[in-house]
Amino acid sequence: MDYKLTYDQYQQGLERGELPGLKCNTCNNVTFPPMARCRECNGTDLEITEIAGEGTIRTFTVIRIAPEGMTAPYVVAMAEIDEGAWVMGNLVDLNPDDADMNLIGKRVTLGSHVVKGDTYSKGDSRVITFSLI
Ligand SMILES: [Zn+2]
Numbered sequence: 001m002d003y004k005l006t007y008d009q010y011q012q013g014l015e016r017g018e019l020p021g022l023k024c025n026t027c028n029n030v031t032f033p034p035m036a037r038c039r040e041c042n043g044t045d046l047e048i049t050e051i052a053g054e055g056t057i058r059t060f061t062v063i064r065i066a067p068e069g070m071t072a073p074y075v076v077a078m079a080e081i082d083e084g085a086w087v088m089g090n091l092v093d094l095n096p097d098d099a100d101m102n103l104i105g106k107r108v109t110l111g112s113h114v115v116k117g118d119t120y121s122k123g124d125s126r127v128i129t130f131s132l133i
Helices: 007-015
Strands: 020-024 046-050 054-063 074-081 086-091 107-115 125-132
Touching: 007 020, 007 125, 054 086, 074 107, 086 107
Parallel strands: 086 125
Antiparallel strands: 020 046, 054 074, 054 107, 074 086, 107 125
């Protein structure tokens, strides 16, 4: 199978401050983070596109017991980006103790930061971050 955007290419894009996603030439859906197939129609006719980098928080949780390599507490959120995909990331500019239901519907910008690898990963990796607008 021909992968338009591999995990390593995605990670390198994040490192450069880009937000590389995939646009489907069959149904115009944007898949982000990138996957092997379109999340909407399962098609494989995809092209690399740059995500605009804004979205709306749809749900979140506060992690109080961290997995290996992470420091609690921190906020994990799902945001619907303006291109339509739902993306998971860390809400980074809010004290986790201040997280409440008022976060739902708030606008955010997307970025990324490095998280430490754990016993089961191949090392450090970049994950999506959200900052309140
Ligand atoms: Zn599609």
